[in-house]
Amino acid sequence: MSTVIKGGTVVTADLTYKADVRIEGGVIVEIGPNLAGDEVLDAAGCYVMPGGIDPHVHLEMPFMGTYSADDFESGTRAGLAGGTTMVVDFCLPDPGQSLLDALKRWDNKSTRANADYSFHMAVTWWDKQVFEEMETVVREKGINTFKHFMAYKGALMVNDDEMFASFSRCAELGALPLVHAENGDIVASMQEKLMAAGNNGPEAHAYSRPPEVEGEATNRAITIADMAGCPVYIVHTSCEQAHEAIRRARQKGMRVYGEPLIQHLLLDDSEYSNPDWDHAAARVMSPPFRNKLHQDSLWAGLQAGSLSCVATDHCSFTVQQKRYGVGDFRKIPNGTGGLEDRMPLLWSYGVNTGRLTMNEFVAVTSTNIAKILNIYPKKGAIVVGADADIVVWDPKRTKTISAKTQQSPVEYNVFEGKEVTGLPRYTLTRGYVAIEETTVKTREGHGQFVSREPFQAVNKALSTWKELVAPRKVERTGIPASGV
Numbered sequence: 001m002s003t004v005i006k007g008g009t010v011v012t013a014d015l016t017y018k019a020d021v022r023i024e025g026g027v028i029v030e031i032g033p034n035l036a037g038d039e040v041l042d043a044a045g046c047y048v049m050p051g052g053i054d055p056h057v058h059l060e061m062p063f064m065g066t067y068s069a070d071d072f073e074s075g076t077r078a079g080l081a082g083g084t085t086m087v088v089d090f091c092l093p094d095p096g097q098s099l100l101d102a103l104k105r106w107d108n109k110s111t112r113a114n115a116d117y118s119f120h121m122a123v124t125w126w127d128k129q130v131f132e133e134m135e136t137v138v139r140e141k142g143i144n145t146f147k148h149f150m151a152y153k154g155a156l157m158v159n160d161d162e163m164f165a166s167f168s169r170c171a172e173l174g175a176l177p178l179v180h181a182e183n184g185d186i187v188a189s190m191q192e193k194l195m196a197a198g199n200n201g202p203e204a205h206a207y208s209r210p211p212e213v214e215g216e217a218t219n220r221a222i223t224i225a226d227m228a229g230c231p232v233y234i235v236h237t238s239c240e241q242a243h244e245a246i247r248r249a250r251q252k253g254m255r256v257y258g259e260p261l262i263q264h265l266l267l268d269d270s271e272y273s274n275p276d277w278d279h280a281a282a283r284v285m286s287p288p289f290r291n292k293l294h295q296d297s298l299w300a301g302l303q304a305g306s307l308s309c310v311a312t313d314h315c316s317f318t319v320q321q322k323r324y325g326v327g328d329f330r331k332i333p334n335g336t337g338g339l340e341d342r343m344p345l346l347w348s349y350g351v352n353t354g355r356l357t358m359n360e361f362v363a364v365t366s367t368n369i370a371k372i373l374n375i376y377p378k379k380g381a382i383v384v385g386a387d388a389d390i391v392v393w394d395p396k397r398t399k400t401i402s403a404k405t406q407q408s409p410v411e412y413n414v415f416e417g418k419e420v421t422g423l424p425r426y427t428l429t430r431g432y433v434a435i436e437e438t439t440v441k442t443r444e445g446h447g448q449f450v451s452r453e454p455f456q457a458v459n460k461a462l463s464t465w466k467e468l469v470a471p472r473k474v475e476r477t478g479i480p481a482s483g484v
């Protein structure tokens with residue numbers, strides 16, 4: 001049984017050309033003109049692109065006394081509806097919990113996934129056990145990325161010494177550290193001050209986490225990575241201060257990656273002044289939305305290549321869950337959704353406006369992260385042998401984003417009312433047509449775990465250079481050169 005995507009234009013991160021694509025057994029087996037197959041998908045007028053990869057989602061995440069509302073079933077269904085064919089979630093051990101025990105919980109949750117997925121492992125505490133289990137996680141569990149929270153004091157946050165120890169371990173293992181960069185100590189003390197002054201609404205969430213605290217933490221994370229001799233990936237880069245730190249480090253030759261979210265590219269901090277408490281609370285996430293100047297900086301970063309990929313940090317909560325924080329903004333569960341809308345929004349506001357080329361769109365939604373995560377070209381590519389995770393993109397299809405028609409069970413959508421032009425005609429997950437325009441044919445449990453090998457290239461290059469320039473003892477004879 002073979003499927004042929006016929007009559008479309010293949011668009012990858014570096015090429016645009018007319019070709020048919022033939023799929024068998026879930027992988028791409030042939031690319032070229034006039035291909036035939038048992039099933040034909042009409043791609044006339046469409047672009048045939050690698051399916052989106054969202055490297056940052058939280059499905060059924062235990063957080064702030066509750067669980068995020070989308071699980072692996074609805075989350076991956078939402079992704080597929082918008083052209084995203086793979087997600088990467090974060091396995092979060094409780095403080096003191098074995099990384100391997102935590103992983104069992106995530107394995108159980110993900111059995112319902114409709115599309116492929118992988119995990120980042122979070123380092124939420126530190127001792128010898130974590131140090132040792134990191135090796136098993138990398139060598140046996142197919143996870144090559146470790147997340148560190150510099151914020152959420154008293155919960156997920158780790159300190160500089162713990163980060164340095166963990167980053168050094170990443171360097172040894174060929175793993176990549178990820179960082180949520182906000183100065184958690186300053187945020188915690190600003191939160192207390194605001195509350196004491198009676199500033200308890202959702203807008204105070206934004207006041208307590210200004211761009212400076214993100215910029216400082218980003219600089220610190222980059223310095224720690226540089227000292228440990230490993231690359232570093234900064235998640236949800238939301239402001240110029242953080243982007244500037246990343247840009248500067250990259251110009252100095254450091255392997256630093258920045259990930260803006262579609263929310264921060266398109267939504268601004270005026271949302272928090274909305275007189276409707278529910279409206280403002282629905283937009284509470286960390287880092288918070290910023291003003292237009294920061295948005296321009298993020299777009300420029302995508303254009304210049306100083307920022308690498310666009311994610312969602314999809315972490316949705318119902319209106320009821322958000323209301324845990326009435327009277328105390330510190331208790332509003334942090335997070336917003338975006339999985340279904342990331343690709344159509346980035347196309348509409350990026351490609352259709354001329355800010356991004358189609359090839360850049362593919363790079364920042366799929367190919368760059370596939371390379372960073374070491375799963376390229378199994379994912380993120382249209383080449384023979386790659387998984388047939390493909391979106392057949394109709395640049396003329398339009399819709400108005402609305403909670404009423406979305407896949408997520410949450411009652412609202414932070415992008416409500418935005419018009420998009422450019423939507424999937426078909427989304428294929430390993431060859432299976434899960435989406436045909438508005439018809440959803442997802443198969444629960446179809447998704448498979450994507451195992452990721454430790455890094456060879458970047459970590460090896462960094463450790464080779466580190467060894468070459470390491471401090472060395474100056475050998476002296478003890479006899480003064482002057483002979484006197």
Ligand code: URP
Pocket residue numbers: 058180284285286287313315334335336
């Ligand atoms: O507010 C957010 N971003 N919630 C999800 C957890 C995180 O910090 O990524």
Ligand code: ZN
Pocket residue numbers: 180235236286287
């Ligand atoms: Zn975060």
Ligand code: ZN
Pocket residue numbers: 276279
């Ligand atoms: Zn509203």
Ligand code: ZN
Pocket residue numbers: 056057058313315
């Ligand atoms: Zn997150």
